Amino acid sequence: MKHELLFSGIGGQGIMMLGEILCNVAVEEGFQVTFAPFYGQEKRGGRTMCHVVIADGLESPIISEAELMLVMDEKSLKDFQNLMAPTGTLLVNSSMIDIEPDCQCKEVKKVPFYEIATELGNSKTANMVALGYLLKYMPYIPYEKVSKEVEKAFEAKPKVVPLNVQALKTGYEYK
Amino acid sequence: MGDKVFMQGNVALAESAIRAGCKYFFGYPITPSSEVPEYYARRAEEEGLVFVQGETETAVFNMIAGAAATGNRVMTATSGPGFSLGQEAMSFMAAAGLPAVVVEVMRPGPADGEILAAQGDYFQAVKGGGHGDYNTLVLAPCSVQEMCELIQESFELAEKYRNPVILLSDALLAKMRENVELPGRKEQNCDLSWALTGCAGRKHNVMTTCGDGSAQWEKYNLDLQEKFAKIKANEERWENYQTEDADIILVAYGSMARVAIGAMKLAREAGLKVGLVRPISLWPFPVKAFEGLGDKTFLVTELSAGQMVEDVKLTVPHKENVHFYGRLGGIVPTPKEIFEQIKKLGVK
Amino acid sequence: MKTIYKRPEVLTDAITTYCGGCGHGIVNKLIAELVDEMELREKGILVWPIGCSVYADKYYKMDAICALHGRAPALATGIKRCLPDKFVMVYQGDGDMVSEGMAEIMHAAVRAENFSVIFINNAIYGMTGGQMAPTTLLGQVTSTSPYGRTVPAAGYPVNMAEIMANMPGVCYSERVTVNTPQRITATKKALKKAFELQFENKGLSFVEVLSPCPTGWGQKPMDAMKWVDEKLIPIYPLGVFKSPEEVSAK
Numbered sequence: 159m160k161h162e163l164l165f166s167g168i169g170g171q172g173i174m175m176l177g178e179i180l181c182n183v184a185v186e187e188g189f190q191v192t193f194a195p196f197y198g199q200e201k202r203g204g205r206t207m208c209h210v211v212i213a214d215g216l217e218s219p220i221i222s223e224a225e226l227m228l229v230m231d232e233k234s235l236k237d238f239q240n241l242m243a244p245t246g247t248l249l250v251n252s253s254m255i256d257i258e259p260d261c262q263c264k265e266v267k268k269v270p271f272y273e274i275a276t277e278l279g280n281s282k283t284a285n286m287v288a289l290g291y292l293l294k295y296m297p298y299i300p301y302e303k304v305s306k307e308v309e310k311a312f313e314a315k316p317k318v319v320p321l322n323v324q325a326l327k328t329g330y331e332y333k
Numbered sequence: 334m335g336d337k338v339f340m341q342g343n344v345a346l347a348e349s350a351i352r353a354g355c356k357y358f359f360g361y362p363i364t365p366s367s368e369v370p371e372y373y374a375r376r377a378e379e380e381g382l383v384f385v386q387g388e389t390e391t392a393v394f395n396m397i398a399g400a401a402a403t404g405n406r407v408m409t410a411t412s413g414p415g416f417s418l419g420q421e422a423m424s425f426m427a428a429a430g431l432p433a434v435v436v437e438v439m440r441p442g443p444a445d446g447e448i449l450a451a452q453g454d455y456f457q458a459v460k461g462g463g464h465g466d467y468n469t470l471v472l473a474p475c476s477v478q479e480m481c482e483l484i485q486e487s488f489e490l491a492e493k494y495r496n497p498v499i500l501l502s503d504a505l506l507a508k509m510r511e512n513v514e515l516p517g518r519k520e521q522n523c524d525l526s527w528a529l530t531g532c533a534g535r536k537h538n539v540m541t542t543c544g545d546g547s548a549q550w551e552k553y554n555l556d557l558q559e560k561f562a563k564i565k566a567n568e569e570r571w572e573n574y575q576t577e578d579a580d581i582i583l584v585a586y587g588s589m590a591r592v593a594i595g596a597m598k599l600a601r602e603a604g605l606k607v608g609l610v611r612p613i614s615l616w617p618f619p620v621k622a623f624e625g626l627g628d629k630t631f632l633v634t635e636l637s638a639g640q641m642v643e644d645v646k647l648t649v650p651h652k653e654n655v656h657f658y659g660r661l662g663g664i665v666p667t668p669k670e671i672f673e674q675i676k677k678l679g680v681k
Numbered sequence: 682m683k684t685i686y687k688r689p690e691v692l693t694d695a696i697t698t699y700c701g702g703c704g705h706g707i708v709n710k711l712i713a714e715l716v717d718e719m720e721l722r723e724k725g726i727l728v729w730p731i732g733c734s735v736y737a738d739k740y741y742k743m744d745a746i747c748a749l750h751g752r753a754p755a756l757a758t759g760i761k762r763c764l765p766d767k768f769v770m771v772y773q774g775d776g777d778m779v780s781e782g783m784a785e786i787m788h789a790a791v792r793a794e795n796f797s798v799i800f801i802n803n804a805i806y807g808m809t810g811g812q813m814a815p816t817t818l819l820g821q822v823t824s825t826s827p828y829g830r831t832v833p834a835a836g837y838p839v840n841m842a843e844i845m846a847n848m849p850g851v852c853y854s855e856r857v858t859v860n861t862p863q864r865i866t867a868t869k870k871a872l873k874k875a876f877e878l879q880f881e882n883k884g885l886s887f888v889e890v891l892s893p894c895p896t897g898w899g900q901k902p903m904d905a906m907k908w909v910d911e912k913l914i915p916i917y918p919l920g921v922f923k924s925p926e927e928v929s930a931k
Contacts, residue, residue: 178510185339185512193339194509199364199448216476218595219509219588222669241667337815356764367900383762388788392755395748395785399728399759401748407759427902529744531767533723539738541747 167230172285239290343368394422404528424463432491449663571619579608593667702902704892737856751782846922
């Protein structure tokens with residue numbers, strides 16, 4: 159059993175946090191998990207991308223094909239769409255991406271993560287909306303536990319906990 | 334053993350070193366190793382650690398030499414540019430018999446280069462990047478778990494042979510998080526009669542690497558060589574995966590070995606008989622891992638322009654059967670990419 | 682019978698490799714006398730440099746290590762941080778400290794390391810055969826300044842004792858010399874003060890010793906003694922540049 163995932167965006171979009179929350183829950187569920195982050199040298203506005211492998215044994219931390227990919231900006235789409243598995247699902251942040259994907263995969267889902275987050279009250283929660291949406295495609299990760307993990311992740315800023323939990327829920331329930 | 338955590342390589346390594354009784358850390362921040370000094374600095378008070386941020390790696394490597402000379406467990410962590418500055422002290426510590434542990438988190442050079450994963454410092458670590466005839470033990474983990482175990486073992490080996498030990502990591506292993514069961518506390522248990530502590534109740538100890546005539550210095554060198562020969566004979570470490578029936582054998586270490594495991598699985602699924610030799614000790618190079626594999630075809634994969642491949646060619650009987658595939662600049666190939674290379678070798 | 686003078690106990694039987702008229706031998710003996718008097722032998726670690734004193738580890742029955750060129754203050758940092766209660770002495774020449782190891786001595790001072798540094802300034806590279814040092818005087822002829830040191834080529838001599846006095850991490854900085862018996866006595870006093878201060882953990886204690894180098898300077902020993910007065914002291918004045926009284930007054 160092996161799930162290969164890739165999440166990518168621009169620094170500040172919360173991609174790493176999204177990946178970490180997901181991985182923490184996967185570990186709790188007993189999986190062997192690898193979270194491999196990649197950064198640019200720049201302090202601001204650089205690429206943040208991670209490969210996540212959820213498996214039952216030792217695997218390559220570098221994925222061959224993403225069964226699930228989330229791209230939050232246009233450059234991420236251009237750079238990584240060639241890593242899509244033909245049977246995989248590509249989630250495109252349509253708030254920031256106007257171009258059409260050019261790759262083979264089972265389905266492409268365009269979701270306006272930023273519009274959804276802005277409507278909820280804070281565009282910064284777009285990453286949690288995206289995480290919620292991702293979970294629709296990950297039956298092996300229980301939503302409830304992720305919700306608890308989101309609460310934990312924002313422990314230090316209790317004020318923003320409800321908003322982020324709501325964002326996760328909204329993403330999860332988004333049609 | 335006990336604590337099961339999901340931890341970043343650098344952090345898990347630092348925690349395991351602390352648990353190994355390494356109370357002294359001298360360092361200089363450099364990506365992708367900085368979480369190690371940061372962790373030591375953060376834990377210093379509660380664990381009673383001494384953390385010093387030196388002005389340069391040149392100074393830092395001399396500081397760990399000084400600390401090691403007192404018989405205490407000591408460590409630094411750096412990356413290629415800093416490791417280069419440390420080379421004079423690596424030569425010094427090997428000559429003076431100082432058991433310091435150095436974590437080298439490789440990133441792509443030459444020069445400043447990039448900050449993602451690379452393995453281009455193999456020669457520097459394995460062949461002795463400083464001057465003179467010396468060697469340092471080099472251990473290369475391939476997972477966060479193995480990193481935790483090998484860092485603890487590094488201190489024991491350093492003390493056993495009174496020689497510096499390099500733990501060769503890379504930006505991928507250092508920055509990635511994995512499930513890990515942290516190793517327990519270890520106690521230092523070795524002869525320290527040689528250490529500099531003030532000569533109360535014993536004859537004074539002197540450490541010098543300044544020769545006293547050619548005859549004396551040749552003898553000094555021959556003693557060192559004898560030690561290196563003993564390390565070679567006793568400390569080869571490796572892991573072989575499905576090599577017996579294999580037609581093609583991948584050779585890879587560190588994070589690249591993980592990619593090779595993925596490639597091997599893809600190949601096996603496609604019906605190709607592919608195995609893997611994974612050197613864990615890079616010096617001494619695990620010659621014994623290749624015993625009985627003389628007639629196989631080898632594909633050495635590295636995040637370099639081809640460095641360990643030279644040692645593989647020196648080891649196997651038919652070097653024309655040794656092929657190489659590498660990526661540079663911080664790009665780590667995917668398992669599929671390596672699988673494509675395997676197919677190109679066109680094995681029956 | 683009363684003993685008026687004896688060879689310091691800490692010294693081995695080894696014969697030093699210093700030239701006649703060199704200041705190293707004098708300072709080495711002062712250190713030995715102080716180690717005996719202050720009972721430092723069993724609680725001290727001596728850190729020697731690369732330079733004319735490279736074999737000094739052979740002269741003392743004390744734990745010692747010979748550092749890489751210029752790196753003695755960094756090596757000593759590692760030692761002292763592990764053994765904060767022990768006596769650690771660093772001994773460096775001018776090529777070692779001011780050229781190869783300027784960063785190491787400056788940052789040991791920045792960190793207020795609690796060890797004593799003895800700096801032998803003879804304005805030349807002695808061990809390697811009389812080449813120019815950062816401390817070489819303007820106009821001074823050496824094998825790498827054969828027509829005399831000039832500012833366009835090599836800049837100015839470096840006054841370490843004054844520089845160290847300006848560092849908050851240094852508790853004591855004095856410049857002395859050993860070209861007369863009185864000055865040798867004064868040097869011993871300065872060294873003693875530096876050693877004592879180490880146990881008060883007030884930071885780095887620093888003693889610069891102007892040392893004649895007859896061989897390097899191409900002079901007879903007596904002329905070299907005079908040259909210290911005539912040439913060195915005008916550029917490198919003797920005196921206390923910082924003392925703990927000053928430190929505690931701040």
